[in-house]
Amino acid sequence: MVASGLVDAVLLGAAGAFVLFAVVLVxxxxxxxxxxxxxIAVNAIGTNAVVVLALLAAALDQPGFLDVALVYGMLNFLMSIAISKFTVERGGVI
Known part of the structure; x- marks a missing residue:
């Protein structure tokens, strides 16, 4: 029982570290x-959000968070592609 509490604490601590990293990326x-x-910074924040959701799903035993993380990961990827295409079409690539 103690090991389970320790694992949960480590997972929550790791999620907190990823949140702090995302705040620095702002x-x-x-x-x-x-x-x-x-x-790249927005993409990294989105990736951190997916990792935080996955860690919370494991720590809190909420498998529904993984579904949200997967959908958010796909949306994050599509957003990166859309912004990159937009900047290329506007001539923003050096």
């Missing part, structure tokens, strides 16, 4: 300096 979104930097 600086890259604001500061830039290029559109590509911002796109």
């Amino acid at each position: 600086y890259r979104i604001v500061a830039g300096p290029t559109m590509q930097d911002r796109v």
